[in-house]
Amino acid sequence: MEPTNLSGRSLGRRSGIAPLALLCLALIACDAQHPSQRWQLSNVSGHLPDLNFTLSGDRGKPVSGSDLRGKVILLYFGYTHCPDVCPLALTHLHVVMQRLGAQADELRIAFVSLDPARDTPALLEQYTQAFDARAIGLTGTEQQLSDLAKAYRVAFSRQPANADGSYEVNHSSAVFVFDRLGHARLISTSADNMDALTHDLQLLLEESE
């Protein structure tokens, strides 16, 4: 049978293009079925557990993962006595929230403190509110924190105290992004920029519940 194009016209001498056109169509179809191509951050969909935990909130009341359903969650692990990296990460998240405008009301920053000894609910609230009104401070027992950190492969370790009693906590600085259903979707590392996070959050916010 003589090769024809989509409208049925004979391609004649242009028959060599038909297979290429078909290939292109196939690739476009593939891309539509695998939208992961459009994410700029690391896509972890299906690779990490849903956001489930029981911790203490900055109002002193227990907070569970299910309390955060319905919002897109930006999860960050840190501690308040961290003068440089944690404030920078939270500032970046705040800037992204600002860029998203009214849409950012559908987002929450969940700051999990790995330092319950010093990070009381009152201090956590003061701290998180200094960065963004949509930030929530959380902490818990060593076991609760260990369980949550392990679920997301977050390493952290409290360092030996200095002479004056101060100490640091080494921690992963990744931001974990969960959709409204609590599914882990994306990871943003410090190598990513705010443009990538803004772009991907916009896509995530456009998804219907």
Next chain:
Amino acid sequence: MKRHWLVGLCLALLTSTALAAPAQSSLRVEQAWIRLLPGDLPSAAYLEIHNDGDQPRRLISASSASFNQIMLHQSLRTSGTQHMRELQSVEIPAHSQARFEPGGYHLMLMGRQQSLKVGDSVAVLLHFADGESLSSLFQVRAANSAP
């Protein structure tokens, strides 16, 4: 006799002038700011130290009436984990600069001695290995101030 007296006077004047007006420092500080955190939390300070001289200079410490203690620190990321290390000094190469920026070198300010608010200026003395001390004003900015 008269000439010796005159030479002596000239020498004395020149010497006293040299002591009273030392040579201009080859160091300049720019973009100095403090990211103010609430309560008694340690805050971080950032700056650029420019060395216009022919010799490398070394910052060895900093002090301020507004804070009990200031440490030189560097944030580092190793195998995905963030940590800090205290530095004994930071070198500023000749005809170059050292940048203290979020995520890198920073001054860690502890034990705040006075209440501070955004917009205030805080004087910090930078001490160098060769004995020079340089006073600079740092602008107090909000916790979520984007550089």
